[in-house]
Amino acid sequence: MSNLLATMRAIDVATRAGVRGKEAGYVLQEEFVRSGVKFAASPQGLEDVYYAAVDKLADCVKTDAQGNAILQEGGIYFGCWLESTGTINAELLARFAPETAQSTFAQFARLQREDGLLPYKVTAEGAVFKQIQLVTPLARCAWNHYKLNGRDRLFLTQMYEALAKYDDWLALYRDTRGTGCVEAFCAYDTGHDLSPRFWHIPDTPYMDDPKRYDPAVPSLPLLAPDLTASVYCGRKYLAKMAAELGHEDAAIAWEQKAQRTHESLLEHCFHEEDGFFYDVDRHNAFVRIQSDVLLRVLACEVGDDALFAAALKRYLLNTRKFFAKYPLTSIAIDDPRFDPFSSYNTWAGAVNFLSLIRAPQAFERHGRYVELTWILQPIVSAISRMKRFGQCLSPWTGEEGFTETYSPAILCVLDYIERLCGIVPTPEGELWFTALLPQTRDHGVKLADETAYTRNVDGVRFELHNTHSMCAIYREGELLCEFPAGVRVVTDRVGKIRKAIGMSVQMVEGRLVQGGVELPLRIAGNEVLRLQDGRFEVESAPGVVMPTYE
Numbered sequence: 001m002s003n004l005l006a007t008m009r010a011i012d013v014a015t016r017a018g019v020r021g022k023e024a025g026y027v028l029q030e031e032f033v034r035s036g037v038k039f040a041a042s043p044q045g046l047e048d049v050y051y052a053a054v055d056k057l058a059d060c061v062k063t064d065a066q067g068n069a070i071l072q073e074g075g076i077y078f079g080c081w082l083e084s085t086g087t088i089n090a091e092l093l094a095r096f097a098p099e100t101a102q103s104t105f106a107q108f109a110r111l112q113r114e115d116g117l118l119p120y121k122v123t124a125e126g127a128v129f130k131q132i133q134l135v136t137p138l139a140r141c142a143w144n145h146y147k148l149n150g151r152d153r154l155f156l157t158q159m160y161e162a163l164a165k166y167d168d169w170l171a172l173y174r175d176t177r178g179t180g181c182v183e184a185f186c187a188y189d190t191g192h193d194l195s196p197r198f199w200h201i202p203d204t205p206y207m208d209d210p211k212r213y214d215p216a217v218p219s220l221p222l223l224a225p226d227l228t229a230s231v232y233c234g235r236k237y238l239a240k241m242a243a244e245l246g247h248e249d250a251a252i253a254w255e256q257k258a259q260r261t262h263e264s265l266l267e268h269c270f271h272e273e274d275g276f277f278y279d280v281d282r283h284n285a286f287v288r289i290q291s292d293v294l295l296r297v298l299a300c301e302v303g304d305d306a307l308f309a310a311a312l313k314r315y316l317l318n319t320r321k322f323f324a325k326y327p328l329t330s331i332a333i334d335d336p337r338f339d340p341f342s343s344y345n346t347w348a349g350a351v352n353f354l355s356l357i358r359a360p361q362a363f364e365r366h367g368r369y370v371e372l373t374w375i376l377q378p379i380v381s382a383i384s385r386m387k388r389f390g391q392c393l394s395p396w397t398g399e400e401g402f403t404e405t406y407s408p409a410i411l412c413v414l415d416y417i418e419r420l421c422g423i424v425p426t427p428e429g430e431l432w433f434t435a436l437l438p439q440t441r442d443h444g445v446k447l448a449d450e451t452a453y454t455r456n457v458d459g460v461r462f463e464l465h466n467t468h469s470m471c472a473i474y475r476e477g478e479l480l481c482e483f484p485a486g487v488r489v490v491t492d493r494v495g496k497i498r499k500a501i502g503m504s505v506q507m508v509e510g511r512l513v514q515g516g517v518e519l520p521l522r523i524a525g526n527e528v529l530r531l532q533d534g535r536f537e538v539e540s541a542p543g544v545v546m547p548t549y550e
Contacts, residue, residue, distance in 0.1 A: 005465050005474075008040035008452040017054040025058035027069040031097035032057075036456030039417060041448040046384045046417075046438060053413040056389050060407040061100060062124075068103035070122075074410070075391060075403030079123035082108060083191040084354050084408055086122075087136040091144055092357060092411040095418070095425060098149040105142050106155060109162035116169035117210065118162070120188075130208050131188045132174070134227055135296060136358060137234035139163050143241060147427035153245070160241040163234065167257075170231060173211045176221055177282070180264030182231050184224035184279065185213035191354075195330065195347040196337040197279065197289050219287070225269035225277035226293045229300035232261040236301065265302065275310055277302075290321065290332035292347070292355050298362040305542065308366040312545040317371060319549050324395035326351055326378050328359065333395070342392035342401025350392040350401060351379075353408040357415060369488065370505055370525040370544050373436065376416050381441035383413050398442065421466050422453035431457060431495070433464050434488045435471030436503055457493055484510030487523060500536060502527040505544050 013033050020026035032054060041047040060074040071093055072078070073085045080086055086108050094101035108118050111127040118138075119127035142159040146152065174183045184190055185205045187198035201219060206212040213220040239254035269277050271286055277297045279287040294315055298308060315321045315332070322328045330347040331338045342350035356379055363372035382398030389409040392401035400409075417438075418424050424432040438447035454463040463474040466485065473480040475495045483489055486504035489512070491497050502508060502523040511518045519536060523529055525544040529536035 002450070002452070002465050004040050004042050004450050004452045005463065008038050008454060008463075011038050011040065013038060013051075013054065016051045017058070020058055024061045024063040024069045027063075028058045028061040028097055028100055029054075031099055034456070035096050036454055036461055037096055037414075037418075038452075038454045039422065040452040041438075042450050043446060043448065046380070046447050049384055049386055050413060050417060052387075053389060053410045056405045057407065057410045057414075059405050060410065064103075064107065068107070069100040070107060071100060071104045071407060073407055074389075075406040077403075077406075079121045079128075080104060080107070081121045081133060081191075082118060082138070083120070083133040083135040087138050087141045088354070088357055089407050089411055091136075091141040092415050094145040094149060096414060098145065101145055102149070102152070102155060105138070105145065106158060108138065109158050112162050112165065116165035118166045120210075129210060131186060131205055131210055132170070132227075133188060133191050134170075134182075134230050135191060135354075136361075137230045137237060137300060139234040139237035139241065143237045144427040147429075148425060156241060157245060160238065160245060163238060163241075167231065167235065167238065174227070176213075177223070179223055179268050180260055181223040181225075181268050181280075182227035183213075183221035184227055185210070185221055190224060190226055192291070192347045193345050195289075195291060196335070197287065197291050197293070197347075199337075219281035219283075221282060222287065223268050223280040225265060225279065226296040226300075228261060228265045228269065229277075229297040229302050232258050232265060232302065233300035235261060262302065265297075275307075275314055289337070290315070290335060292322070292328065292330045292352075295322075295328060295355060295359060295362060299358045301361075301365060305366050308362070308368065309542075309545050312368065312371060313548055317374070317545060317547045319547065323374075323547060324351070326382050326393050326395050326398040327375050328355055329395050330355060340395050342390075342394050342399070344402050345391065346402070349395065351395050352392055353406065353412050357408055357412050360415070360419065367526055367528065367540060367542055368545065369501055369503055373420065373503060374547070376420050377439045378441055379412070380416055380420060380438045381445075381447065383416065384438070384445075384447055385442070386413070389413070418453070421448075421451045421464070423455045423457075423462055423464055425455070425457060425493070429493055430498065431462065431491045431493060432488055433462075433471070433473050433491070434503060435464075435466050435483065435485045437466055437468060437485070460494070462495065481512060481514035483512040483521065484508055487521070497531050499528055499530045499539065501529075 020029045039050045060072045064070050090101045090104040120133040121128050146156050187203045206214040235258035239251045242251035317323045320334045321332045331349045339348040388404035390400035391403045391406045440446050450467045452465050465472045472482045486508040488501040490499045502525045505525045509522045512521050527541040528539040530539040
């Protein structure tokens with residue numbers, strides 16, 4: 001047995017992360033311990049940052065009036081925001097602390113306004129409704145949590161009914177131009193603080209009323225592609241919820257609504273020549289500012305594989321656009337309004353952790369696993385130097401910027417390490433075991449020669465040990481299989497192998513050994529091989545989209 005594996009098994013998470021008293025942080029830490037998740041690395045530097053993140057995560061949980069542990073945004077943000085804390089943050093948290101995640105989701109339904117509007121944030125003083133601040137669709141987050149963590153039908157019913165009412169509110173008050181798109185009335189509707197996207201547009205709605213925009217502002221209301229995409233995606237998942245709850249007619253209606261929203265988005269907000277999604281002002285002019293709106297739209301499941309591959313080549317992996325040394329920037333680098341500074345709350349260029357934790361939902365849907373690692377690796381290098389867990393990173397140096405103890409940054413640490421060299425449980429009933437190591441990037445500083453990772457799944461302990469050449473999976477302490485580095489092995493929740501995925505741009509050759517049986521394995525980047533009747537067969541082989549420079 002590896003010394004590192006033994007070291008990981010001996011880790012006491014509560015002691016390593018910082019023991020908590022009887023408070024909300026203690027509740028969070030207890031949940032994290034029950035998940036069985038541990039991480040070890042040699043050298044130990046990245047491991048130290050990992051447990052510092054677990055420690056800080058406990059500081060981002062508070063108890064509400066009902067006694068429920070609720071995730072907070074953290075840093076200077078005192079509360080829980082719909083665009084982040086209550087959606088993508090809580091969805092990531094659900095892999096480590098599902099009870100706290102569920103309470104975080106459910107509070108938005110519980111505090112819904114009588115007319116259907118959800119609060120854009122919840123603070124110690126209560127629910128706040130000034131703007132909508134809608135990015136990641138809550139319906140998808142709630143659905144994924146439901147499938148991953150026990151299928152609580154009461155929770156699903158509560159979320160479905162609330163989100164259906166919210167959809168009605170958006171359709172009634174945020175489509176004043178009758179286009180079928182969702183409109184932005186201010187910068188804060190999308191959480192794009194200080195973005196050039198909203199120059200000369202108010203930060204908040206007219207008279208602090210989310211139903212109104214300032215008629216004196218010449219561009220308002222904007223047809224907003226990210227808001228529209230979020231509603232489109234939300235309607236797709238409302239259809240899944242309805243079907244699960246036995247409302248078949250409603251499920252069909254939601255699918256039809258989603259399709260119409262998708263058509264409206266492409267008709268109005270997609271610029272064919274640029275291959276980009278833009279806001280459209282009240283005079284039907286494109287607001288041609290290239291921002292992370294593109295990634296937001298793609299993360300909401302808009303477009304096919306060809307559109308995503310084109311977006312990768314032209315924008316997301318282009319070093320003149322968003323593929324900075326530390327990707328992904330919030331404004332295209334070649335835009336004259338691009339501002340790389342990260343010392344304040346800004347979406348004018350700096351790398352934001354909210355963009356980073358939303359990115360996998362776009363890449364993985366299209367099977368772009370290798371390309372995603374080109375985002376993960378430099379960010380993990382930057383993470384290895386983090387001390388405060390701020391909101392932003394410098395795209396040039398990777399130095400952390402504004403604020404501290406920011407939950408999206410903390411959850412990015414947990415998520416990216418788990419995707420790169422850990423064990424990811426998915427809502428589809430799969431476990432992903434990924435045989436990659438954090439790369440030596442910054443000034444030649446070595447991050448890891450080997451890593452170990454463990455988590456409990458349905459009461460069973462799984463472990464993963466990675467080296468430069470090989471990977472081993474253990475189930476309840478017994479060797480399950482071995483396979484070459486650069487591969488992701490996908491199993492069901494009991495550890496039965498389903499498929500292998502090529503995670504490296506180079507061809508990987510070797511053998512997968514399980515129960516004394518050796519299976520030849522030759523796999524290209526992004527290639528998916530399904531294990532069928534004792535042999536691997538090609539399921540898909542899309543190739544790899546290479547970075548571009550002009």
